[in-house]
């Protein structure tokens with residue numbers, strides 16, 4: 028949540044800042060602002076998107092070889108221009124941008140008000156700007172030391188960048204709990220800072236990710252890093268692997284559509300090189316390193332949020348089916364606050380596209396403290412969760428820019444499938460024959476997804492047109508298709524704002540059936556391999572109450588197709604691989620409904636892609 032960018036170098040900062048903010052807009056789009064330093068310190072900010080900030084900046088003095096920029100997802104203070112970042116200190120000499128939450132801002136603010144400070148905004152961030160200046164003056168220290176001392180008084184999470192009119196050759200940034208990357212240019216004395224690497228990749232591939240409690244200072248063109256306890260650190264420099272193409276829409280109308288259509292590749296990339304179908308072996312380092320732990324496991328706990336939690340549910344079914352280990356799937360936010368029982372014998376798996384979700388991160392920290400082995404399934408390389416875990420496997424879905432998760436879900440399920448099979452293999456719970464069958468089927472999945480995308484796209488559009496004005500929608504599925512129903516409902520509600528709920532199909536009669544009348548569309552995942560007859564009965568129950576059935580069926584199915592109002596065929600596959608295929612028409616259905624309703628599918632209201640607040 029909230030995106031931050033900064034530039035320090037020989038060039039004018041403005042273009043990098045605006046382009047960078049556009050790339051980070053998925054992190055929040057309530058307001059945007061920049062500060063430029065060129066002798067004087069100028070701030071331009073506005074409620075709304077980066078494009079509106081550009082309008083405000085047009086015709087203004089945009090010179091400055093140092094600059095900071097921010098795109099906001101509001102937490103403290105409503106999303107208006109006054110609360111937009113950057114925020115200034117009491118004198119107006121220090122400008123600061125912030126991603127995170129200063130939890131003790133209220134206490135700090137009261138003390139500062141007593142000392143004569145006047146605040147313009149309702150934000151927690153402005154307090155930090157004033158605090159830094161107060162300490163600088165009271166303690167008679169330089170800016171870097173003032174920042175360090177101020178951060179020692181702060182409780183909460185932050186990635187911050189600071190510019191000061193009185194220190195034109197200095198830029199200071201720090202992080203705790205919110206991400207921050209520093210790009211190091213080939214040109215001496217040129218640096219790019221951002222919440223993630225996407226704004227930076229166009230300029231340099233050499234980066235260092237700041238760790239928690241670290242402060243980076245760029246002074247007179249040189250970079251140094253120290254902790255907030257004043258211990259010097261050497262930066263760990265690495266090369267980015269993201270390509271610029273992956274950050275563009277590539278001819279699609281929206282990132283979400285592009286990302287849906289990228290799934291044959293993202294699924295393939297997530298499994299590529301990780302198993303050998305000939306020799307029936309795995310090439311996953313985490314499995315090798317933790318084989319003895321896995322052999323003796325009594326329990327696995329999966330923690331995640333949102334779509335990643337849905338992938339976790341599929342993971343539960345997979346690991347229990349193949350590995351025969353009990354699995355608990357927890358909302359990270361609930362898990363961390365309910366004093367859960369965690370022991371050194373547990374394996375805790377965190378699933379997260381961004382690798383930055385605050386609740387998931389905190390749940391992992393808790394599990395790690397209690398001695399559990401922690402494992403990450405994340406998409407963003409170098410993000411906070413993979414840096415905390417003992418082991419893990421990246422999903423290689425590539426950058427996901429659309430706020431709604433699509434390709435990251437299918438990539439997560441792909442990795443979880445491999446993990447479940449790997450665990451089963453280590454524990455001797457799967458026969459050679461079954462492993463051969465599974466590998467063979469996995470191999471076909473990218474091609475099946477490709478065919479499915481081609482065959483169902485138009486049909487999804489047609490069905491979307493029929494339900495564009497529906498106020499509600501139910502999603503039903505059993506077994507592996509229950510998490511798919513949850514995911515389908517989440518996709519619809521978050522991008523089209525239609526109220527939607529997912530249920531296990533058999534639960535319908537315990538309450539939701541009361542909602543069904545001729546106005547209610549009911550999406551049922553009714554594939555052939557398992558529970559087919561039972562789901563058929565559930566469909567009859569809906570039909571008897573005049574509900575409208577949109578069925579996801581296995582190719583060649585006649586029974587459901589005959590009674591459904593609409594049906595979409597998906598290729599036949601193993602029951603446990605159905606979620607990967609069945610999710611795809613549900614993504615397209617939501618996408619087209621949202622587009623037809625005129626919604627901003629890539630940036631739905633009130634949402635942000637990287638949820639770095641609790």
Ligand code: F6R
Pocket residue numbers: 332333334335336378379380381382383384387430431432433517518521636637638
């Ligand atoms: C839904 C969606 C969210 C995320 C959730 C967790 O489309 O994108 O529900 O799945 O915020 O985010 P990550 O996976 O980054 O931890």
